[in-house]
Amino acid sequence: MTTQKLVSEIKRKGSFLCIGLDTDISKIPSHLLQAQDPVFEFNKAIIDATHHLCVAYKPNIAFYEANGSKGWDSLQKTVRYLREQYPEIFTIADAKRGDIGNTSKMYAKAFFQDLGFDSVTVAPYMGKDSIEPFLTFNDKHTILLALTSNEGAFDFQTRLVDGKEVYKTVIEVSKGWQNSQNLMYVVGATKAEYLMEIRKIIPNNFLLVPGVGAQGGSLEEVCKYGLTEDCGLLINSSRGIIYASSDTDFARAASIKAQELQTKMAILLHDN
Amino acid sequence: MTTQKLVSEIKRKGSFLCIGLDTDISKIPSHLLQAQDPVFEFNKAIIDATHHLCVAYKPNIAFYEANGSKGWDSLQKTVRYLREQYPEIFTIADAKRGDIGNTSKMYAKAFFQDLGFDSVTVAPYMGKDSIEPFLTFNDKHTILLALTSNEGAFDFQTRLVDGKEVYKTVIEVSKGWQNSQNLMYVVGATKAEYLMEIRKIIPNNFLLVPGVGAQGGSLEEVCKYGLTEDCGLLINSSRGIIYASSDTDFARAASIKAQELQTKMAILLHDN
Numbered sequence: 001m002t003t004q005k006l007v008s009e010i011k012r013k014g015s016f017l018c019i020g021l022d023t024d025i026s027k028i029p030s031h032l033l034q035a036q037d038p039v040f041e042f043n044k045a046i047i048d049a050t051h052h053l054c055v056a057y058k059p060n061i062a063f064y065e066a067n068g069s070k071g072w073d074s075l076q077k078t079v080r081y082l083r084e085q086y087p088e089i090f091t092i093a094d095a096k097r098g099d100i101g102n103t104s105k106m107y108a109k110a111f112f113q114d115l116g117f118d119s120v121t122v123a124p125y126m127g128k129d130s131i132e133p134f135l136t137f138n139d140k141h142t143i144l145l146a147l148t149s150n151e152g153a154f155d156f157q158t159r160l161v162d163g164k165e166v167y168k169t170v171i172e173v174s175k176g177w178q179n180s181q182n183l184m185y186v187v188g189a190t191k192a193e194y195l196m197e198i199r200k201i202i203p204n205n206f207l208l209v210p211g212v213g214a215q216g217g218s219l220e221e222v223c224k225y226g227l228t229e230d231c232g233l234l235i236n237s238s239r240g241i242i243y244a245s246s247d248t249d250f251a252r253a254a255s256i257k258a259q260e261l262q263t264k265m266a267i268l269l270h271d272n
Numbered sequence: 273m274t275t276q277k278l279v280s281e282i283k284r285k286g287s288f289l290c291i292g293l294d295t296d297i298s299k300i301p302s303h304l305l306q307a308q309d310p311v312f313e314f315n316k317a318i319i320d321a322t323h324h325l326c327v328a329y330k331p332n333i334a335f336y337e338a339n340g341s342k343g344w345d346s347l348q349k350t351v352r353y354l355r356e357q358y359p360e361i362f363t364i365a366d367a368k369r370g371d372i373g374n375t376s377k378m379y380a381k382a383f384f385q386d387l388g389f390d391s392v393t394v395a396p397y398m399g400k401d402s403i404e405p406f407l408t409f410n411d412k413h414t415i416l417l418a419l420t421s422n423e424g425a426f427d428f429q430t431r432l433v434d435g436k437e438v439y440k441t442v443i444e445v446s447k448g449w450q451n452s453q454n455l456m457y458v459v460g461a462t463k464a465e466y467l468m469e470i471r472k473i474i475p476n477n478f479l480l481v482p483g484v485g486a487q488g489g490s491l492e493e494v495c496k497y498g499l500t501e502d503c504g505l506l507i508n509s510s511r512g513i514i515y516a517s518s519d520t521d522f523a524r525a526a527s528i529k530a531q532e533l534q535t536k537m538a539i540l541l542h543d544n
Contacts, residue, residue, distance in 0.1 A: 022375070062371060062378035068348060068386055072341035098395060099334060099368055100422040100487075103294070106334035114340055123370060123395045125417055127424020145397055150372040152399020155445055156438070161431045166438070173427055215372075 001118045002139050003206065006090050007230045009055045014266030016231050017258060018056035018092065018208065020238025021046065021078065022063050027243055029250050039067065039074040042250075044081055046242055049251035051086045053258040056234050058092035058208075079115050090234075091118045092208065096145060098123040104133040112140045119143055121186060121208070124170045128177050135179035141206075142182055146171050146198070149188025149211030167194075171201050184208055187226070189217025189235070195225035206232055212261075213240030219261065223268045231269065237261060273390045274411050275478065278362050279502045281327045286538030288503050289530060290328035290364065290480065292510025293318065293350065294335050299515055301522050311339065311346040314522075316353055318514055321523035323358045325530040328506050330364035330480075351387050362506075363390045364480065368417060370395040376405040384412045391415055393458060393480070396442045400449050407451035413478075414454055418443050418470070421460025421483030439466075443473050456480055459498070461489025461507070467497035478504055484533075485512030491533065495540045503541065509533060 010016050021043050025033075028042045035041040047057065059078060064071035082089050093115065097107045104122075111120040112134075119141035122131055134142040147157055147167040157167040164172075174183055187198060189211035198207075207226055211217035212235055219235060226233050237257075245253035282288050293315050297305075300314045307313040319329065331350060336343035354361050365383045369392065370376065376394075383392040384406075391413035394403055406414040419429055419439040429439040436444075446455055459470060461483035470479070479498055483489035484507050491507060498505050509529075517525035 024378070060371070060375055060378075062369070062375045062382065065344075065382040066378040066386065068382075069341040069344035072337075072344045076340060094371075096369065096371055096395070096398075097334070099332070099366075100420070103332055103334045106296070106332075106338040110334065110337040110340075114338065123368070123397050125395050125397045125428060126368075126420050126422060127427030127429070129422050129424040131424075148372070148398050150398060150401050152401040152403075155399030156397060156433075156442065157399070159433045159438075159441065161428075161433055161438070166428070166431075166433070169431065170428065 001090055006055065009088055009090070010231045010269070013052065013055060014269055015053055015055055015262045016233050016235055016265055016269070017054040017261050018058050018234045018236040019046070019050055019054050019241055019258065020094070020210070020236050021057055021059040021242065022238045023059070023242065024063055025067060027246070029246055029248060031248055037074055037077065039071070040077045043074070043078045045251040046254050047082065047086070049255040050241070050258045051089060053255065053262040056090040056092055057082060058094050058236055060094040060238070076115060079117060083116055092143065093117040093120040096121050096123045098126050098130045100126065101129040101133055104130050108134045108137060112137045119184065121145065124174070131174070132178055135177060135182045137182070140182065141184050143184040143186055143208050144170065144174055146185040147187050147191050147194055149190045149215050149217065153188065153191070168197065168201060171198065175202070186210065189222050190215055192218060192221035192225055195222065199225065204228055204230070204232060206234060208234045208236060210236045213237040219264055220268070227268070227272050273362055278327065281360055281362070282503045285324065285327060286541055287325055287327055287534045288505050288507055288537055288541070289326040289533050290330050290506045290508040291318070291322055291326050291513055291530065292366070292482070292508050293329055293331040293514065294510045295514065296335055297339060299518070301518055301520060303520055309346055309349065311343070312349045315346070315350045317523040318526050319354065319358070321527040322513070322530045323361060325527065325534040328362040328364055329354060330366050330508055332366040332510070348387060351389060355388055364415065365389040365392040368393050368395050370398050370402045372398070373401040373405055376402050380406045380409060384409045391456065393417065396446065403446070404450055407449060407454045409454070412454065413456050415456040415458055415480050416442070416446055418457040419459045419463050419466055421462045421487050421489065425460065425463070440469065440473060443470065447474070458482065461494050462487055464490060464493035464497055467494065471497065476500055476502070476504060478506060480506045480508060482508040485509040491536055492540070499540070499544050
């Protein structure tokens, strides 16, 4: 999907919500466990109930790998369902991959070609040749970890390298990589005050912002510093939406939570 | 597997070789393509021909994910085959994972519990709470990226943080994490001269050393600076061994290449 198409969907729906499909088989409503593929049935119900309120879905790959090859099947079915039923939705494989070039090529093939995701999250530690294989794909987006939402972000990401924080160095260096126009960045909502500085380095790139909801980040704070003319933000919520109820009404409960966020987002976009 | 068991296997076999099972379906001998699971058949033949010459196998997960759920099956069959036929072998999931704690737990479950690997490689960018969930498993080993073998290592890993390189900071900080006795570290063979400095920080921890062979690192240089009393090294070679021949004699060709390395290793261990 092109960035233009994503932006037009955001404007059409009045939403920049991304719903995290971190589907844990031990947490889904028990009545689904009789289905042949409970994880897919759960995802399908969540998607059908919320697709008009969000612009993106983000399965975190760990939750699928934890179920082995069955999990991989659930993942594949989920992405295929999205592409067939709701092709206007932007899909994100939250994988945080990164390896030597030869190997990153295989990951890029897995997520972009075989599974058909629009984007994948990657980790910067191994540098340029670990990321460039992802960037060669047209109309695919590579979302680089910059400043993450967790406490451990302060272990290395905020340390000073030549007087500048590691995460800023990562963003600046990445701008020089081939096809860097295909980069987006992960910036945690729990660190909204850092967004002003980040927007000085990348005024226009899209940011994927986890950490609103269960992790405690504020939507308003993120928008205050992060919104651009083209929105430039995808705000993710996972647990707060998909586990809003653990009963048979889980999909409706999820849509209510998504609607709350979408309503706020429509106002923030309107006032922007 | 305990570290003591690994050390005793190294001494018994006169080898600290790890063979990388980076099995690419487009590169395996064509006569195998008729098999029901060509990747597993290839791995099985390589393992049967080389298990007495090495102490560890390291499938790189990217090569399996590129084949979807079939690939995950091949991976599962490979690890199961190793555990059943050669339980003395140390298994490494080269996955380079790392996510917020809640998610890293799922990855740890996938690799340690479900697949039954002895160890997994992880990336440090997200800090303490992204790694500690892996460290809680008894007799399982978490192999942290420190200084990687690729060119991109110089993008961030060797930059100075408060006068000290990022990779050294990563190693030092990680020593303070809970259950840090379960840590090993990745240090590329292409950067052997750095090992002297690294051994000052972690005199005893095992290092997983990729980059000998196709990437140009020197076995002798690595040993000169990296060997400890208990060996302390696992030297990986992937392409140089598994693709030594692309014909029906591929397993025998692999064993010849592995034997060459093992012979050198036996001498280096003896002289240590």
